[in-house]
Amino acid sequence: MLASYPPGHIRTPFFVRGKSGIVHDILGMYRNPENLAYGRVDADNKYLLRVLFKQKDLWQSYNGSGHDSIILDLYEHWLESSGIHI
Amino acid sequence: MKPHLRRPHDLGGLDDGPIDRNEHLHEPWEKQVDAILRLLNDKTRNILSIDELRRGIEELGPGIYEKLSYYERWIASITNLLIEKNILEIDEIGRKMAEIERRWNEDRYPPKES
Amino acid sequence: MVKKEPLHPHQRDLEDTPFTHYQIMTTAITELLFQKNIFSPDDLRAQLEAIDRKGPADGARLIARAWVDPDFKERMKTSVNSAATELGLDPGNIPILAVENTPELHNVIVCTLCSCYPRMLIGLPPDWYKSRSYRARVVREPRTVLKEFGTEISDKVEIRVHDSTADLRYMVIPMKPDCTESMDESALAKLVTRDTMIGVTLAKVPD
Numbered sequence: 001m002l003a004s005y006p007p008g009h010i011r012t013p014f015f016v017r018g019k020s021g022i023v024h025d026i027l028g029m030y031r032n033p034e035n036l037a038y039g040r041v042d043a044d045n046k047y048l049l050r051v052l053f054k055q056k057d058l059w060q061s062y063n064g065s066g067h068d069s070i071i072l073d074l075y076e077h078w079l080e081s082s083g084i085h086i
Numbered sequence: 087m088k089p090h091l092r093r094p095h096d097l098g099g100l101d102d103g104p105i106d107r108n109e110h111l112h113e114p115w116e117k118q119v120d121a122i123l124r125l126l127n128d129k130t131r132n133i134l135s136i137d138e139l140r141r142g143i144e145e146l147g148p149g150i151y152e153k154l155s156y157y158e159r160w161i162a163s164i165t166n167l168l169i170e171k172n173i174l175e176i177d178e179i180g181r182k183m184a185e186i187e188r189r190w191n192e193d194r195y196p197p198k199e200s
Numbered sequence: 201m202v203k204k205e206p207l208h209p210h211q212r213d214l215e216d217t218p219f220t221h222y223q224i225m226t227t228a229i230t231e232l233l234f235q236k237n238i239f240s241p242d243d244l245r246a247q248l249e250a251i252d253r254k255g256p257a258d259g260a261r262l263i264a265r266a267w268v269d270p271d272f273k274e275r276m277k278t279s280v281n282s283a284a285t286e287l288g289l290d291p292g293n294i295p296i297l298a299v300e301n302t303p304e305l306h307n308v309i310v311c312t313l314c315s316c317y318p319r320m321l322i323g324l325p326p327d328w329y330k331s332r333s334y335r336a337r338v339v340r341e342p343r344t345v346l347k348e349f350g351t352e353i354s355d356k357v358e359i360r361v362h363d364s365t366a367d368l369r370y371m372v373i374p375m376k377p378d379c380t381e382s383m384d385e386s387a388l389a390k391l392v393t394r395d396t397m398i399g400v401t402l403a404k405v406p407d
């Protein structure tokens with residue numbers, strides 16, 4: 001995920017920015033909330049993807065099982081490719 | 087990490103204490119705020135989007151997010167958006183609020199007849 | 201100013217609750233929107249009644265059906281909204297995704313950024329779901345949070361938290377408890393609570 005910290009209304013939580021996950025599935029195109037939030041009637045469409053992160057990759061001292069995971073719904077422009085395809 | 091860039095609503099991963107599982111019944115005015123939002127957001131009116139509501143909540147000002155209750159944030163955001171969208175004017179809101187407070191006080195504490 | 205005593209008894213909720221700035225604002229906005237014909241008192245009343253009609257019973261009905269009808273469960277996993285419509289429920293326009301618990305996977309729902317929740321099938325979210333503590337902690341220490349709800353999940357089971365960050369809402373299909381083979385759908389539905397559909401508790405075990 002982009003390690004990007006712009007101002008404004010953003011639906012990519014702070015805790016996953018700059019972290020690596022895998023694309024779990026693709027939900028389709030949805031209107032970009034970063035534009036909708038400002039009343040832009042011509043808000044563009046973006047792919048919305050479900051991205052899975054391993055908990056141990058997010059937190060240094062994760063106290064659960066190594067299998068544990070979290071999925072977030074994230075818009076395409078927040079993803080940058082790691083070059084790894086599974 | 088850039089903690090100073092985390093906005094007040096973006097809470098995932100922060101430290102906090104045990105969860106308070108007490109639940110309060112929604113008060114009538116709270117449900118009314120919910121209903122107002124749903125009406126303004128519905129397909130026929132389409133006056134404001136959920137995204138705009140959220141943006142408005144996030145931008146209420148420093149410290150306000152934590153200070154206000156859930157539906158207080160909603161009505162504060164809705165009101166600001168209705169002003170921005172030229173549906174209501176600040177002056178009429180101010181006058182109406184004063185009128186309502188006066189009405190309510192008179193209803194509770196009617197002036198004694200002299 | 202001397203506080204005057206009211207001359208006659210008022211409704212308890214009016215009498216005991218202070219009329220706050222934001223309550224006054226709510227009344228003012230409502231009256232102004234009536235005046236401007238944005239919506240009518242009837243529209244507001246209908247919407248309030250619609251809010252009151254929604255509750256966890258609708259979601260529980262869906263899950264009970266999914267437990268007894270595997271084909272229905274598959275359809276529900278493809279689209280909760282169309283499965284709900286099959287049962288005559290109104291799931292609204294926001295897509296809802298059902299995530300199924302298995303012996304290997306336990307799902308939990310949160311919205312760390314606000315309070316996204318499958319209201320159309322479960323009703324309004326509880327206070328704790330909207331609280332800072334739940335939203336902050338369940339993504340980083342889900343097992344500790346689940347223990348606070350009395351739910352212990354084996355370390356062999358993956359806990360998967362779903363953060364409803366965008367355009368979907370989530371609900372959990374819990375595992376059907378043992379010893380429920382003889383139960384009908386309406387009895388099964390009673391084993392499913394709101395908290396079960398959020399994923400912080402398991403389905404109830406029948407007495």
